[in-house]
Amino acid sequence: MSTSTHFTTPEFAEQWFHTHYKGYNHALSLEERDFLRHRVLEKPVFQNRLIRLRRKLSPAHVGPPCSCRSTSDSLDVQLASFARVRESKSMEGRHLEATRPAPSGSVVLHELPFASLLHERYQGQFCDTCFRKIVIGTRFQCRGCSLVYCSRECELSAWAGDNHAFFCGFDGLVELVGEDGWLCLKAYLRLAQSKETASDVEELMQGETPGDIGDAIQGIPNLIHNLAFHSPNTILTYLTTAILLTATFCLPSSIEPTLVKIQAQLRCNGFGIKCTLHAAAGGMEERREVVLGTGVYLGASLLNHACWPNAMVVFGTRKEEGRVDIDPRELVVVMTREVGRVGEPICMSYGPQVGRMDAEERRRVLREKYLFDCGCEACRERYIGLYFMNSLLYRLPCCICHICYVDLLLNFCSHHMRA
Template identity: 25%
Template sequence: MEELQASLQPRGLTLSTFPDKGRSLLAARDFYPGEVIISQEPYVCVPNNSLTESRCDGCFSKSNLKKCSACHVVWYCGSSCQKLEWKLHRLECQLLAKLDKERRKSVTPTIRMMVKLYLRRKLQNENVIPVTAMDNYNLVEALVSHMSDIDEKQLLLYAQMANLVNLILQLPNIDIKEIAENFSKFACNAHTICDSELRSLGTGLYPVISIINHSCLPNAVLVFEGRLAVVRAVQHIPKDSEVSISYVETAASTITRQKTLKEQYLFTCICVRCNKLGQYDDIQESAILEGYRCRDNGCSGFLLRESDEKGFVCQQCGLIRNKEEIRKIASDIKALSDKALKCSSSGNLQEAIVLYKNIEKLQKEVCHPFSIILMRTWEKLLEILMQLEEWKEALAICRLTIPVYERVYPGFHPLLGLQYYSCGKLEWLLGETDDAIKSFTKAVDILRITHGTSTPFMKELLMKLEEARVEASFKLSSREDS
């Protein structure tokens, strides 16, 4: 890793190893909010292609796609993306074209990524693709696989997938056990590639970015500019401090975050938030986020289960809420949620709205106003209302989410900035220009830190803010003239 260490030094970074975390990325100088800490192109990546949706292998676009005429698996939006990928796809194409039609259907994005991993290694070994300190297979070999922590069922699945990859590649001296181990590395180290609005586009392996450890209160954020992974500071990171990002949704209780991290990434988080597990503040926060509220609407207290389990006691006013009452409401919410999901999946959006509004009504009876469970229902309602172009109602719901977002996310979190952006777009569309300016300004204040200012997305946001200001100025001058 000496070459990597030397390559990181000019970037103001250094590698270190800790007994409880393994390899870590440390700041060798001060970093400030909005500053790019590190960026990396993927070693390999694939779009999230499915039977219903396809994307370009080069830029992940959905427009003007044409399928590769030889392998009938890969799509491109044009010749530039095809040329960009040709050295690697030329080999992949030959292999995929040999497969029969049924076998080709088994080539999922994850299988494709593994095939591309070994083909890229082959091309680098043959000097067809250049090797650098930040772009080589040794970095993949150094990633942690957690194979000893995986259950037998998962190991069997990896073995089956490895056999399929071996069948496709047909390379001499290939180690099926190594392929299986690399699948485990994908599960723990690959990143979901998102667009500027954090919508999933594909999956990529970024071996240097993967060195950055998780924190539930991170000092940096990972975003993507096309396929380029970019890590920016969202706090002042002093020299010799560890750089951290979040691997999971941080708007959750400590128990939920710990469970997700253990199941998906096979480690127990010991960050400053998780170290509060079991303390009164953490119990209170968990109850507000995912638990139940006092039955007195005038009380903002949270509930904890009594020791005899007969009910839940408000920790503020002492009122007891019957366990059966809560169980009945929770059961009704579950039944309605199942129906709503089916309706939205089948395109019956009007019926889905009715169901989600009924869910919202029931959740308000048992959930704290800052509950993330209630917030998720509002998010689903907002999504459907936007699809139906019910702009006024969508704005009302979007405004409900803002106070919850402000509470559950840190000040410089991209999701908070994007929610302000959504609010601003709806306000501007409905002629509420002054409110739109306020929302766009708040969005810019956050997203310029997390996204920078030079991407097409940010340029569009800044342009919208300027246009809204011009429109407001014109309206003001028109009123003054009249």
């Protein structure tokens, strides 16, 4: 196989994956990186778009912005006193567990996103920073592009904290790398801003063997990526996106493997930020739930999946100080069942649940979307479906014998039938 063929096929992606990601060491050789970059960038469909985008580069793109903030300082996570983070070497990994019993309805955590992106189809209708709906008198359009904000505060926040100075005017970037690629770069720039990264870069550059920023950033902290289970074709897509991002903004090519890892982390950890839209039709009010965008929540990402979860995620439930409305991006984790013992894992559903899908269908969906095989209690226990129905659907006791509803389905007798 010729060198040129080798670097443009899924076989190359598979070899690259086994070489560089199997041991979680993501560093392409300079020769491999440059050759693949050349093959991607020589395609006319990419060349034309890159030329148009590069014309918009400004002094704001000379190196990633640095605010010298601590990554932990920039997070907004409030964890309840009955929950803690636990490190585990088992399949559970790093997760949340209860430190004491807690009733149903207890709030586990409140959190704002580490990075978020409003879906393109809702731009102009909702604020690009806080995702609030744009209403008459609250429309503030960016002076340099088409993005719209609900207030001057949100516009300033986008420039100061969300790196809009870096992205302003690059509306066509979504056509080139998609929304996932855009969010990937937003997350990377957020990491590059931290003073921890600045310290690591300084140490690298002053060492005996100088390195670069690509060696200092190892992806979003503490988020699983499951790269060992991504297909070679998927990794090749991630690589292409990373190359297009670095080529567009003249970033060092050494960060491309890190951008690959961040894209994998987004697939496994991204939350769809949901809200309920209200519309009047025929004298009746219609409500429908929509996904406004995608967010990365470092605290909520610690929740493992369970097909019969004891917690759920809701968005936008609290009013901010000084505002009369809620923040649609705020994620809240609420207990849906009582936690009865210390050390019980706090789990949410990633989508598939008992009562909606059978076990095989749930496993298939989770394997395809999140790249893991579910081994939760609901998938292990044969009769968990009956217990689920018993505890959630049949809450009223028998009107004749007044036996507790817990055993109503499994231990019924003739007078239950007459009731």
